[in-house]
Amino acid sequence: MPLPSIDQLRQDTPGVRHGIHLNNAGAALSPRGVHDTIVGHLEAEIEMGGYEAARARASRIEEAYRSVEALVGASEGTIAFVENATVGFTQALSAFDFRRGDRILTTRHDYASNHIQYLALGDRFGVETEVAPETPEGGVDPSGAMDLIRRRRPRLVAMTHIPTGSGVVQELEPIGGLCRELEIPFLVDACQSVGQMPVDVEALGATFLSATSRKFLRGPRGSGFLYVSPRALDAGYMPLFPDMRGADWVADGLAQPAPDARRFENWEFSWALVLGTGAAARYALELGVEDIRQRAWGLAHRLREGVSALDGVTLLDRGALLSAIVTLDPAGAGEAMVEKLGAMGIRTSWVDRSSAVLDYDSRGVEGALRLSPHAYNTEAEIDLAIDAVEESMRALRTRNEPARRSPRATGG
Numbered sequence: 001m002p003l004p005s006i007d008q009l010r011q012d013t014p015g016v017r018h019g020i021h022l023n024n025a026g027a028a029l030s031p032r033g034v035h036d037t038i039v040g041h042l043e044a045e046i047e048m049g050g051y052e053a054a055r056a057r058a059s060r061i062e063e064a065y066r067s068v069e070a071l072v073g074a075s076e077g078t079i080a081f082v083e084n085a086t087v088g089f090t091q092a093l094s095a096f097d098f099r100r101g102d103r104i105l106t107t108r109h110d111y112a113s114n115h116i117q118y119l120a121l122g123d124r125f126g127v128e129t130e131v132a133p134e135t136p137e138g139g140v141d142p143s144g145a146m147d148l149i150r151r152r153r154p155r156l157v158a159m160t161h162i163p164t165g166s167g168v169v170q171e172l173e174p175i176g177g178l179c180r181e182l183e184i185p186f187l188v189d190a191c192q193s194v195g196q197m198p199v200d201v202e203a204l205g206a207t208f209l210s211a212t213s214r215k216f217l218r219g220p221r222g223s224g225f226l227y228v229s230p231r232a233l234d235a236g237y238m239p240l241f242p243d244m245r246g247a248d249w250v251a252d253g254l255a256q257p258a259p260d261a262r263r264f265e266n267w268e269f270s271w272a273l274v275l276g277t278g279a280a281a282r283y284a285l286e287l288g289v290e291d292i293r294q295r296a297w298g299l300a301h302r303l304r305e306g307v308s309a310l311d312g313v314t315l316l317d318r319g320a321l322l323s324a325i326v327t328l329d330p331a332g333a334g335e336a337m338v339e340k341l342g343a344m345g346i347r348t349s350w351v352d353r354s355s356a357v358l359d360y361d362s363r364g365v366e367g368a369l370r371l372s373p374h375a376y377n378t379e380a381e382i383d384l385a386i387d388a389v390e391e392s393m394r395a396l397r398t399r400n401e402p403a404r405r406s407p408r409a410t411g412g
């Protein structure tokens with residue numbers, strides 16, 4: 001079924017009336033139905049109390065699990081709801097009893113927090129991080145990575161599907177296939193890919209996969225999920241600190257892990273946001289994720305063509321396959337661009353070097369302007385954004401405004 005008309009997509013999305021939203025890689029505009037679902041549950045909570053509302057709406061909560069499973073091609077019982085992608089990722093990392101000299105194989109494009117966590121594991125346990133080679137056009141080189149996996153047998157392979165600071169879609173499927181064959185766990189950060197393109201945990205060969213709700217999935221802030229494969233569950237992987245949802249305290253000296261992925265959840269969190277995530281997954285499935293991808297990537301392509309023709313702009317996206325994340329270096333105009341574009345009603349973000357140290361340092365960039373369209377954006381909005389980028393750069397150059405640092409316009 002093709003996507004509904006653009007008018008329908010925009011009617012579903014109240015936020016489009018308040019500006020041109022090109023910050024879906026930061027936090028997207030939620031459809032009305034997601035908002036209503038969350039508010040509906042909060043209403044139930046004030047009427048009957050939080051515990052009672054969760055009990056009364058248990059079947060809707062179960063449905064949220066089913067919707068997210070369907071979204072990523074996962075089997076029943078393999079999704080844990082968590083507060084955000086980072087919590088999902090660290091819960092998975094905590095399941096390994098790392099020893100000195102263990103290796104984690106990752107990529108140049110892995111999220112900053114993930115790299116920081118690998119460094120923390122290095123400091124505490126002597127875990128070594130190795131970065132897989134890149135293809136000449138950009139993105140992880142699957143054959144180089146597979147060669148390293150065969151020769152060096154890392155304890156864990158952890159890779160980001162689409163990074164925060166570049167449009168590349170990394171080709172992870174062959175790497176996941178090899179990991180599966182060699183029984184090496186494969187942890188995928190799909191934070192930016194879920195919701196903007198079909199993501200299939202089986203095709204990726206993921207042992208674990210983490211994601212967040214608020215980005216291309218268009219769910220609420222403060223909610224995310226972790227996929228835990230049946231083989232990880234069968235192998236007995238547990239987070240380091242399960243609580244009474246992750247395990248039952250069955251006797252003195254004995255706790256029994258939950259049989260499914262809920263082993264990676266905490267007892268207390270916001271069911272309203274879980275329901276909102278489920279509603280966002282259902283909405284994406286109803287629209288058709290492949291159709292969403294085609295439309296969003298088509299808009300990103302138009303944007304890239306337009307901005308790359310502008311004087312002084314360097315497009316930073318490199319890779320065989322490019323997503324709905326467009327990054328560019330605005331010729332020294334820097335972070336002030338976000339404010340300038342914001343004043344014109346266009347919402348973008350700035351990715352600082354500290355979010356992409358390995359990638360940006362390898363190319364000598366200090367940061368990037370990121371514009372990330374979604375299916376609900378229009379061609380006219382993209383064309384306005386291209387003109388606005390040109391105008392902002394000109395204004396910043398002629399007024400010779402210094403590239404000021406504004407209070408963190410960035411974020412993931």
Ligand SMILES: Cc1ncc(COP(=O)(O)O)c(C=O)c1O
Binds near residue numbers: 113160
């Ligand atoms: C690739 C990637 N991974 C992980 C994260 C972290 O997500 P969260 O803030 O939900 O923990 C982000 C956020 O921008 C991201 O872009």
